[in-house]
Amino acid sequence: MSGGVEWALHCCVVLTSVEEPVPAARLAQLHDVSPSYLAKQLQALSRADLVRSVQGKAGGYVLTRSPARITVLDVVEAVDGPGPAFVCTEIRQRGPLAAPPESCPAPCAISRAMADAETAWRDALRSVSVADLARNVSSDSGPGALKGISTWLTTAEG
Numbered sequence: 001m002s003g004g005v006e007w008a009l010h011c012c013v014v015l016t017s018v019e020e021p022v023p024a025a026r027l028a029q030l031h032d033v034s035p036s037y038l039a040k041q042l043q044a045l046s047r048a049d050l051v052r053s054v055q056g057k058a059g060g061y062v063l064t065r066s067p068a069r070i071t072v073l074d075v076v077e078a079v080d081g082p083g084p085a086f087v088c089t090e091i092r093q094r095g096p097l098a099a100p101p102e103s104c105p106a107p108c109a110i111s112r113a114m115a116d117a118e119t120a121w122r123d124a125l126r127s128v129s130v131a132d133l134a135r136n137v138s139s140d141s142g143p144g145a146l147k148g149i150s151t152w153l154t155t156a157e158g
Contacts, residue, residue, distance in 0.1 A: 004079045007033055008041040009133065012050065012075060016067045016134040017150035021053075021060030026153055041079055048078030067134060073125035085121070086114035 011027050024042050028035040042061055045051040050070055051061045063070065088111040092099045107115070137146045 004041045008075050008079045012130045013133050014149050015063050017146045021062050022153050023060040044079045067131035068129050070130040071126050072128045
């Protein structure tokens with residue numbers, strides 16, 4: 001999983017704290033990350049219709065739907081794509097002792113184990129929403145953390 005997923009999730013969580021659009025540069029400043037790097041993650045979220053860009057002087061990014069309806073898996077797939085984390089290359093059929101394809105009618109134990117893990121991982125990520133993450137900010141960072149972020153994001157840059 002790429003580092004962009006972490007940044008994208010953080011952006012989605014902090015966007016739950018505001019009613020107005022937040023400029024990408026402000027989000028980058030908050031997270032102390034390169035604006036161009038964060039812009040790529042925001043573009044991926046926008047292509048997946050998880051955030052939208054609002055143009056104009058008061059422009060920036062907003063969530064496109066309720067944070068309860070955006071899952072962690074939605075964000076992961078927006079940034080890293082929907083493809084599997086593990087792709088079997090059928091190693092059994094390679095090298096000096098390669099098995100013929102007809103001897104490999106089913107995936108091997110490694111491929112099956114990885115597919116099972118992928119299913120469990122995706123199910124777990126699908127079960128957690130951005131709203132769930134936002135609710136945990138208080139216990140993770142203190143009771144006023146999200147309100148403080150909201151205030152910082154919506155005040156003039158300084």
